[in-house]
Amino acid sequence: MxxxxxxxxxxxxxxxxxxxxxxxxxxxxxxxxxxxxxxxxxxxxxxxxxxxxxxxxxxxxxxxxxxxxxxxxxxxxxxxxxxxxxxxxxxxxxxxxxxxxxxxxxxxxxxxxxxxxxxxxxxxxxxxxxxxxxxxxxxxxxxxxxxxxxxxxxxxxxQDQQGPIGKWALQKKSVDGFLELPPDMQQFISKPINLPYLELAQRLSEMSVDRLRSVAEGLLEITL
Missing domain, CATH: 1.10.260.40 (lambda repressor-like DNA-binding domains)
Structure with missing residues (x-):
């Protein structure tokens, strides 16, 4: 059997x-x-x-x-x-x-x-x-x-995380994720001139909810 x-x-x-x-x-x-x-x-x-x-x-x-x-x-x-x-x-x-x-x-x-x-x-x-x-x-x-x-x-x-295979797999996953983005987003990310905006987005993504709320309120005060 x-x-x-x-x-x-x-x-x-x-x-x-x-x-x-x-x-x-x-x-x-x-x-x-x-x-x-x-x-x-x-x-x-x-x-x-x-x-x-x-x-x-x-x-x-x-x-x-x-x-x-x-x-x-x-x-x-x-x-x-x-x-x-x-x-x-x-x-x-x-x-x-x-x-x-x-x-x-x-x-x-x-x-x-x-x-x-x-x-x-x-x-x-x-x-x-x-x-x-x-x-x-x-x-x-x-x-x-x-x-x-x-x-x-x-x-x-x-699965290997830190060795060459792990790093290779992570790189491939990142590439696959990039290719799944809409074409206009891929184009935006690929332009070096847009790097500051991407860095800003990264910093914002690392902020707590309270901190983001504070930043948003500050921006509203500036625009009003």
Whole structure:
């Protein structure tokens, strides 16, 4: 009988293959970016195994698509070279696995849940939970999703925030937000001469309601 983890792995495999073929990449390049063997990458695409969040982040970074692509979203390409990205990812993946492990351990202890209890929720052995927490093994995404459910956590908490992938994702989100603005607003923001107005708007947005009310009243007094 196929369980929920296997179904999720199959879906991820389809999305990984779609991402790779969309950008005409070879399995060898994607495997290198994810820090896995070609055989393991093929297993990811076939849904026989599931990648970890750091591995998916690395693939997303390499292909220049957000991790949210694996929920169906799109992205915009950047100009950073593939070799530069691969060099960064070599050191980043092990670090990300350790960080996620520390976060998992902290959340599990705070929730007062044992290895055995969490393993039962996730449908894995307690020893595997221990390996996840030490960063010895990368946490496959389906397992991480189930751990989040068991510990009442958000997947977003585990996504890279401060590293190169996190900064890249934030930049892409900002660009996407800009492109969603009306054309006239985009044009206004793009003109350097309008920078003082944008800075003023930013300062106003940071004011408290009482302070804004005071400023508005002052302006009314000036105009009356």
């Amino acid at each position: 196929v369980n929920s983890l296997e179904i999720r792995a199959k879906k991820l495999g389809v999305l990984i293959r779609d991402a790779r073929t969309r950008f005409s990449k070879e399995s060898t390049d994607c495997a290198q970016a994810m820090g896995v063997s070609v055989e393991k990458f093929v297993a990811f695409e076939n849904g026989e195994q599931a990648p970890s969040l750091p591995e998916l982040e690395a693939l997303s970074y390499f292909l220049d698509i957000p991790v949210e692509h694996f929920l169906g979203r799109k992205s915009i390409n950047t100009n950073q070279t593939e070799q530069s990205k691969l060099h960064q990812l070599e050191n980043l993946l092990p670090l990300r696995n350790r960080i996620i492990g520390v976060m998992l351990r902290k959340a599990r202890i705070e929730a007062g849940i044992s290895f055995e209890e969490l393993g039962k929720h996730v449908e894995v052995k307690p020893e595997q939970i221990k390996a996840f927490e030490t960063g010895t093994f990368a946490v496959p995404l389906p397992e991480l999703e189930m751990i989040c459910l068991a510990l009442n956590l958000s997947m977003r908490e585990f």
